[in-house]
Amino acid sequence: MPALSKRELIVSHALHLFYRDGFNATGVERIIKEAGVSKKTLYNHFRSKDELILATLRKRDELFRNNIIRETERLGSDPQERLLTLFDAHHQWFQEKEFSGCMFINASAEFSAQDDPCHIICAEHKRLMRDYIRGQAELAGVSHPARLASQLNLLLEGAIVDAHVSGNKDSALMAKEMAAVFVERALAN
Amino acid sequence: MPALSKRELIVSHALHLFYRDGFNATGVERIIKEAGVSKKTLYNHFRSKDELILATLRKRDELFRNNIIRETERLGSDPQERLLTLFDAHHQWFQEKEFSGCMFINASAEFSAQDDPCHIICAEHKRLMRDYIRGQAELAGVSHPARLASQLNLLLEGAIVDAHVSGNKDSALMAKEMAAVFVERALAN
DNA sequence: CTCAAAGTATACCGATCGGTTTCTTTTGTC
DNA sequence: GACAAAAGAAACCGATCGGTATACTTTGAG
Numbered sequence: 001m002p003a004l005s006k007r008e009l010i011v012s013h014a015l016h017l018f019y020r021d022g023f024n025a026t027g028v029e030r031i032i033k034e035a036g037v038s039k040k041t042l043y044n045h046f047r048s049k050d051e052l053i054l055a056t057l058r059k060r061d062e063l064f065r066n067n068i069i070r071e072t073e074r075l076g077s078d079p080q081e082r083l084l085t086l087f088d089a090h091h092q093w094f095q096e097k098e099f100s101g102c103m104f105i106n107a108s109a110e111f112s113a114q115d116d117p118c119h120i121i122c123a124e125h126k127r128l129m130r131d132y133i134r135g136q137a138e139l140a141g142v143s144h145p146a147r148l149a150s151q152l153n154l155l156l157e158g159a160i161v162d163a164h165v166s167g168n169k170d171s172a173l174m175a176k177e178m179a180a181v182f183v184e185r186a187l188a189n
Numbered sequence: 190m191p192a193l194s195k196r197e198l199i200v201s202h203a204l205h206l207f208y209r210d211g212f213n214a215t216g217v218e219r220i221i222k223e224a225g226v227s228k229k230t231l232y233n234h235f236r237s238k239d240e241l242i243l244a245t246l247r248k249r250d251e252l253f254r255n256n257i258i259r260e261t262e263r264l265g266s267d268p269q270e271r272l273l274t275l276f277d278a279h280h281q282w283f284q285e286k287e288f289s290g291c292m293f294i295n296a297s298a299e300f301s302a303q304d305d306p307c308h309i310i311c312a313e314h315k316r317l318m319r320d321y322i323r324g325q326a327e328l329a330g331v332s333h334p335a336r337l338a339s340q341l342n343l344l345l346e347g348a349i350v351d352a353h354v355s356g357n358k359d360s361a362l363m364a365k366e367m368a369a370v371f372v373e374r375a376l377a378n
Numbered sequence: 379c380t381c382a383a384a385g386t387a388t389a390c391c392g393a394t395c396g397g398t399t400t401c402t403t404t405t406g407t408c
Numbered sequence: 409g410a411c412a413a414a415a416g417a418a419a420c421c422g423a424t425c426g427g428t429a430t431a432c433t434t435t436g437a438g
Contacts, residue, residue, distance in 0.1 A: 022299045024213035028396065038416045049396060106298035108354045110211045112289040126355045151367060154360065158347030165297045166315045171343065178340060181370060216425065227386045238426060
């Protein structure tokens with residue numbers, strides 16, 4: 001059994017290329033070339049490019065949430081702190097050289113229809129992120145955890161867009177300051 | 190002189206198709222078919238598809254800002270009010286049936302490189318939006334208008350993404366409530 | 379009316395698209 | 409060592425891509 005199965009190999013290269021160049025702009029030929037596998041192998045593991053895209057988005061969701069949550073919890077030791085260190089974790093992400101925005105926002109741009117399978121996965125990812133925040137908010141004992149989660153989530157989305165489109169790499173720090181206001185208010189009530 | 194020149198005709202149809210289906214997914218053949226012009230006419234007016242995309246983004250910037258500012262100022266009679274009716278104008282936009290997110294966020298997803306001409310136009314559009322907010326903030330006499338403008342802009346970006354990716358059509362209303370907090374604080378100091 | 383500019387229609391270009399097929403080689407298992 | 413599954417290499421498919429060329433028609437200004 002290889003350290004990385006062919007399937008995982010393909011997905012990992014697809015991840016990189018789709019993220020950097022977009023989905024429609026990246027051909028399967030390019031992916032197999034980078035991954036060093038034959039076209040037949042790709043189509044042995046995936047019925048179509050669409051299916052590969054779906055698998056890639058699912059993998060990205062898994063990797064991204066694991067990473068961002070790990071960093072958030074490394075930087076903050078209790079749930080209340082983590083509501084804010086989540087923004088520090090995003091700040092770190094924005095500083096990465098390969099940063100190209102949120103892959104799910106990007107995918108939603110190319111697969112705009114709400115009922116597109118890709119778009120559905122994107123919405124699901126955003127829901128899971130918000131669920132994590134709400135969980136921490138509940139543990140922190142704030143008054144309306146779901147409401148606070150929606151607010152902080154909106155701030156994160158805004159910071160991501162500002163960092164990517166406008167190149168404002170400090171957007172997460174401003175968003176964090178703004179978030180602190182709402183965390184404070186949610187704890188006060 | 191026709192009511193709509195061929196050039197404007199092409200751009201208006203390109204606007205619709207690029208917005209709905211994306212840039213790489215929309216071929217020139219499709220555009221000329223919808224616009225009812227020949228391929229030669231398109232290439233008489235634009236050197237390449239890339240140039241058409243740039244012209245389309247510039248037109249979108251002009252139309253969008255005109256519309257959103259007009260609505261904002263129709264709903265709010267003084268600068269302080271307009272800092273919040275800007276969110277109502279966005280709310281109206283989100284309710285439109287053809288709403289597919291922000292065309293500039295979408296374009297930045299497909300043209301991810303910071304120095305891509307398309308990406309530069311997107312950043313410029315965002316700067317102009319923020320400039321408008323800052324202008325209103327200055328007129329309203331807040332303490333740090335540029336800072337408030339960045340904050341409100343971030344809230345708007347977040348609301349747009351939430352509305353498009355997650356289909357939360359009320360995101361602008363929540364963003365407006367959040368914005369009110371910062372407007373109040375900027376007026377108090 | 380004239381004449382050039384601008385438009386249409388259509389065929390065409392090489393390249394690439396997503397996807398299939400054929401045949402050979404490698405690989406892991408009993 | 410035998411054998412089936414998996415992978416590789418490469419040709420091939422029809423369709424579409426962005427863009428050009430040709431030949432004919434419309435149109436608007438002097």
